[in-house]
Amino acid sequence: MLEKMDLTKKMDKETYKAKIEDLQEKLGGLQRECKALNIPVMIAFEGYDAAGKGSQIAELIQALDPRGFEVHAVKQETENEKMHAFLWRFWTKTPPNGRIAIYDSSWYRHVLVERFEKIMTKEQLANAYDSICSFERQLSDGGMAIIKIFLCIDKKEQKKRFKKLLKSKETAWRVTKADLKRNDDFGKYQAINEEMLQKTDTDYAPWTLVEATDRRFATIKIYTTVINALAAKVEAAKMPKAEEVAAAKPEYDKELQSSILSKADLTKMLTKEEYKKKLKVLQEKIQMLHGEMYRKRIPLVVGFEGWDAGGKGGAIKRLTEKMDPRGYVVHPTASPNDIEREHHYLWRFWEAMPKAGHATIFDRTWYGRVMVERIEGFCSTQDWQRAYKEMNDMESDLVNAGAVVLKFWLQIDQDEQKRRFEERQQNPEKQWKITDEDWRNREKWDQYEEAVNEMLIRTSTPKAPWIVVEGNCKYYARIKVLQSVVDALETRLKEEK
Amino acid sequence: MLEKMDLTKKMDKETYKAKIEDLQEKLGGLQRECKALNIPVMIAFEGYDAAGKGSQIAELIQALDPRGFEVHAVKQETENEKMHAFLWRFWTKTPPNGRIAIYDSSWYRHVLVERFEKIMTKEQLANAYDSICSFERQLSDGGMAIIKIFLCIDKKEQKKRFKKLLKSKETAWRVTKADLKRNDDFGKYQAINEEMLQKTDTDYAPWTLVEATDRRFATIKIYTTVINALAAKVEAAKMPKAEEVAAAKPEYDKELQSSILSKADLTKMLTKEEYKKKLKVLQEKIQMLHGEMYRKRIPLVVGFEGWDAGGKGGAIKRLTEKMDPRGYVVHPTASPNDIEREHHYLWRFWEAMPKAGHATIFDRTWYGRVMVERIEGFCSTQDWQRAYKEMNDMESDLVNAGAVVLKFWLQIDQDEQKRRFEERQQNPEKQWKITDEDWRNREKWDQYEEAVNEMLIRTSTPKAPWIVVEGNCKYYARIKVLQSVVDALETRLKEEK
The missing domain is CATH 3.40.50.300 (P-loop containing nucleotide triphosphate hydrolases)
Structure with missing residues (x-):
């Protein structure tokens, strides 16, 4: 999946400006609708280091009423978290009805960064995928909107960004040895991400791959993704008949797709x-x-x-x-x-x-x-x-x-x-x-x-x-x-x- | 799950006679309804050797119009079948809309008998379970009614039945060395079956465990299971709204349950x-x-x-x-x-x-x-x-x-x-x-x-x-x-x- 991404996608300032205001208004409205309809929402951000998870989350929450969401920065497990099943810290951080939880890196960390670093047996890995799919399925069956966003950049772009961060004292600390190692071994880490995407791209919790070389492009695509997902959920909540829900058609913007064919x-x-x-x-x-x-x-x-x-x-x-x-x-x-x-x-x-x-x-x-x-x-x-x-x-x-x-x-x-x-x-x-x-x-x-x-x-x-x-x-x-x-x-x- | 079964369950002749005719009539009617509504049906029989899969299938089809079903006896893979993915022979034997396929041993053979005999890596096993769940989910999403029946007897009963079969020339061939080995190693084989049941007892394709020491009891429980499942499917097909379907309540017969508490x-x-x-x-x-x-x-x-x-x-x-x-x-x-x-x-x-x-x-x-x-x-x-x-x-x-x-x-x-x-x-x-x-x-x-x-x-x-x-x-x-x-x-x- 990843190798098919068109990472040259970008968007000029004018187009961005013309779009963003409308999208922010829509998202704000949908947040209010989700609250009124008691729909809980989880938005997970994954993707390569330095692809911009943090700054994209910062863009996204511009549109949201701060009383209705929280952002969880998912780092290495704390001592306390290590003493539980790996999903425990995510189960306990699921949002209540009507609220939005955003995860900067998520429950996928276990099968991505942590897998790259530690040795996991094939059985442990298979169990982890089973647990993740069951987790998402259960929450989805319980009414949760689950939106999963994967930010892509390529090896070269990543290296460039690391270099830039390392140049200044204020930002150098953000690049760890582990980050650099994953850049060196980009192919191996990409294969791990590929497998993860294949095993967990389901109808109830699908992935959206976002071309993240250009920040403006990525922001607009993320907004559109979240809006489409929430609009579908809101429509479904209003209309109880499965048939009509199925007919809901997301807004499509050709510009936001990896234009592989063209x-x-x-x-x-x-x-x-x-x-x-x-x-x-x-x-x-x-x-x-x-x-x-x-x-x-x-x-x-x-x-x-x-x-x-x-x-x-x-x-x-x-x-x-x-x-x-x-x-x-x-x-x-x-x-x-x-x-x-x-x-x-x-x-x-x-x-x-x-x-x-x-x-x-x-x-x-x-x-x-x-x-x-x-x-x-x-x-x-x-x-x-x-x-x-x-x-x-x-x-x-x-x-x-x-x-x-x-x-x-x-x-x-x-x-x-x-x-x-x-x-x-x-x-x-x-x-x-x-x-x-x-x-x-x-x-x-x-x-x-x-x-x-x-x-x-x-x-x-x-x-x-x-x-x-x-x-x-x-x-x-x-x-x-x-x-x-x-x-x-x-x-x-x-x-x- | 299996250790909780009450294998002393039985039914006297009179009760059986009083029930069976009505059940046969109901099942016949449901077969016609499924045909009219274009519902395809798969019924898988698994369970211990000599638990009576064959004779229970023979009982079940008494009620069915022979033009509307077929029975597949699933044995060792043929040379041709071995040359395909293990689900191939089952995919190609899925029934068309409106028809019933009954499997005497099924796609679970791969993770039961075959697993007991051959060495499978943990990865192969995990893949096999993934494949099976995906197979059932896909068919169920496509409208298939999937009924899975597991016949239980205990080690002693199984040994007794083997002995009886071995006594006569006409039936001795039915007991293989592999059967006897599974009897000797009953505990190990039971653990394999336990794991299978746990991994594959889903809402879209649930297992029904049938106490099979007494043949009459088992027949009535199987009929009831199949009737409840088909009735729910027929009702769902008639009523498109998910809500009302969810309310469908199967007929419950206390006598047919393993009465663990009592x-x-x-x-x-x-x-x-x-x-x-x-x-x-x-x-x-x-x-x-x-x-x-x-x-x-x-x-x-x-x-x-x-x-x-x-x-x-x-x-x-x-x-x-x-x-x-x-x-x-x-x-x-x-x-x-x-x-x-x-x-x-x-x-x-x-x-x-x-x-x-x-x-x-x-x-x-x-x-x-x-x-x-x-x-x-x-x-x-x-x-x-x-x-x-x-x-x-x-x-x-x-x-x-x-x-x-x-x-x-x-x-x-x-x-x-x-x-x-x-x-x-x-x-x-x-x-x-x-x-x-x-x-x-x-x-x-x-x-x-x-x-x-x-x-x-x-x-x-x-x-x-x-x-x-x-x-x-x-x-x-x-x-x-x-x-x-x-x-x-x-x-x-x-x-x-």
Whole structure:
């Protein structure tokens, strides 16, 4: 999830000024509504050191009536706290009905900073995650609004901030040795955070990742997150029917999303000659690796998603061309048929999963749940919001059973899509590939972009990553797909030895 | 949970005959309703070998339209199944909407029989539980009715049944070496089952433990369980409002419950002389052990529940008499005050939990949630049904942090209670102890008995057990309490060395 963040996001002063006043007013109003409706609220701030947790909390409370909230700075456990179960100090600090508690670092400290420093057995870690999920679930079931915010900066930015702090006597004390060690070992600490996010990003207490390189941008995104969450809770409290609540739609601001798709550099290209040369080498490698995977009994799952006419078919063709056809299946995913519709939405994908040593390549995947089903309203808001964790859990089961899981997003821009659509319409051989629905979907480009950006962030995990493929040049796209598969298989086979 | 089962439960032929026809009719009707409402149903049978899973399934399907269900016999994984994630074969066997799937042994096989036979790392085990809970949660969120039945017999009964099967050529093949090994190692296998029940007894997919020594009794209890679960699901499907669903109350048949309380032998007694002698010895031991616990930094949590006038106060007094007052607190639990009422119901108990080396003794506990709050309607049906797991989770957090957790139920019969109430009213020194509310509660004896029996079964865990104390003779009761505390502390301190 973290590696997908666009940390260059920023906001100029004017835009910030234009937005903040309105947001502060809204938040103040929501605080009063929560008080009137007796809704307790917990807001947890986590993220990298020096990402600005303290100053963002300071910004946030500007809008709040000071009689209605408190801020808990969560540091190392005191002697007294050490003498209790680790959640004790958080249970005792849960806010009463109608009040807001804000945590500067939170109950996640135990599985983040403390895990990095101390040795925890795998069993202790598993217990800690169980305890945390149970804690949040219980509070949420009891009516608590739980908002979890994760502030991201990268290693370089962090180092820069540390340096600045260390320069002055007044601030140097804020940088500890442990902070510096986590900067040195940024990759290792990032992996710990990744695992934490994956295990605890639930529908009842979801994480919001905030790009925090630019302070103004982060402030506006945090305000918007808190406002959306509280507004949904207030609406739910007023309307007892589960159905109507589910329909509540948060305000969406494109500017506040990591624009993964728009960041893709679509000028990347290869000449036909380069393409042919590379293709040959990679296909031979894949043939060999596919055989190795078969002998080592490792299953392979590859999912393809992307814009219509993004080049999925062509990429799949090149990927499989030299593979032994007895060892793979290409599984095209259309709308569910009558039988499939009578099952859980993941059922048909479980049915299709490869056995050990085999490969299944999905032409469109289970991610339809958070794209077309979300946008067309084929499932409820609750359904697709729950789905991120459901799909992460499924992929985690596959990986735990030994599988390699890869997911490709084939990205093209709107002009390129139009060009390809028109080409298809003019070419009698390709006319079957283009339907009215494709044109209709095209009109919903912005909605899809929002959904896809959210999907990429929330379901790209270290063990089942999303790979965004710059697809305006088909040659380039195909080579990137094949190269990514080769890399993943080689890495996995090395583990086996 | 399992050790609390009353395995002597049985039912005579006449009662059985009088009940079964009506139940079969009801179940048949519910199957048709589920079909009409498109509700899919999974019924999992687990339990000890030879407890009668097969024959109980045969009984159950008598009532069902054969076009609407299928039975899956879950054996060792096939070669093909081995080549997938362990849940794959169950995902692919989930029933479509409107159909019933029955599993003779189920997805729990992986953490039971297979765990007993193979070596699983703690991480694999934790992953397996995560996968199972996620599987059930996803299906339940998708509309599946999930019914899980666990058939219990004891070691002796199982041995007897094996012997009988082995006698005849026609049936001897049904007893495998692995079965016999699990009988030899019954205690170890029981512990595995206990852990499984504790980790997977959720509000969305609860377990029903069935006393299976007597076949007729088990059949009626299984029918009743399935009928209650389906009736609730059908009602929920008809009424979209969460509130009204929560109010659905299952039919309750006292006969079908493990009657733990009524099994307590209330004639147990001690003379005053015996009492005095034992008391002195035990109090000295406790004094010494309490010091040991303090030095070893082990926290102690003791909860007292029981009928009004059951003798809680007297027992607590004797327990603490020789303990160093700096090292323990007695925490009386009344109705929540204004501040407590504004928090999650477990908050005030978390507040009171002892730090390492200290003891907290609760006079009434968090279990009020599933007794008085359940019976008086102070919380919703959903609230108290969820609470069993919530309380198990809290105690599990305490135990994982090193605590000793013990829970006492002080049992007296109705006559004895009446005698004590009257004595209190006549004795001016004790009049303050008796209120009108005590008399009112007394009228709800049967309701409390039902709630307490269910509570004892669902929340007595190996690491935080319920101890039922036969309390008609106060001397006997106090000694049993003190002896139990001594035993638990000695066991725990041995682990520490």
